[in-house]
Amino acid sequence: MLCNCATRLEGNPLCSKVKDAYCSNKKNTIHIILIAVIVPVVLVSLLVVMCILWKLCWKGKSEDHEDYSMYEEETPLHIDIRRFTYTELKLITKDFQSIIGKGGFGIVYHGTLENGDEVAVKVLMETSIAESKDFLPEVYHKTN
Numbered sequence: 001m002l003c004n005c006a007t008r009l010e011g012n013p014l015c016s017k018v019k020d021a022y023c024s025n026k027k028n029t030i031h032i033i034l035i036a037v038i039v040p041v042v043l044v045s046l047l048v049v050m051c052i053l054w055k056l057c058w059k060g061k062s063e064d065h066e067d068y069s070m071y072e073e074e075t076p077l078h079i080d081i082r083r084f085t086y087t088e089l090k091l092i093t094k095d096f097q098s099i100i101g102k103g104g105f106g107i108v109y110h111g112t113l114e115n116g117d118e119v120a121v122k123v124l125m126e127t128s129i130a131e132s133k134d135f136l137p138e139v140y141h142k143t144n
């Protein structure tokens, strides 16, 4: 019925109010529909992006652990591996001052950790990098 009136409403102040109300109702409905569509679409997209980012991060971390998991399986005890930066190793060995030996993979230096524990720090030689597959099992073997 409102649709039929719409053509006859032009110039009629009383009717134009009805038309305005009709139009604003129509606009509100469009807004509600838009919000009802856009909000879930945005939320779902965000969720998908977050899932992808989370998966990428998780994959990166699990690949890091994969390097060592094969060696952990070989050892009876669980070993907490601590990674040192080159700067930390420089500090621990007092700038690689004291050589205590030399092996096939590289030179071994004496070092002292912050808790006073004495350690041997082996610096992998560039030429032995190709053999570094065997280097980690050796590290595990020596920590046992």
Ligand SMILES: Nc1ncnc2c1ncn2[C@@H]1O[C@H](COP(=O)(O)OP(=O)(O)OP(=O)(O)O)[C@@H](O)[C@H]1O
Pocket: 100, 101, 102, 103, 104, 105, 106, 108, 119, 120, 122, 138
């Ligand atoms: N934990 C340690 N304490 C004292 N000295 C060590 C220690 N680890 C290594 N060294 C010294 O360093 C030398 C070389 O050690 P390394 O473990 O590299 O020997 P390797 O097993 O014969 O060599 P590679 O495994 O590289 O072929 C040893 O002979 C020893 O003198």
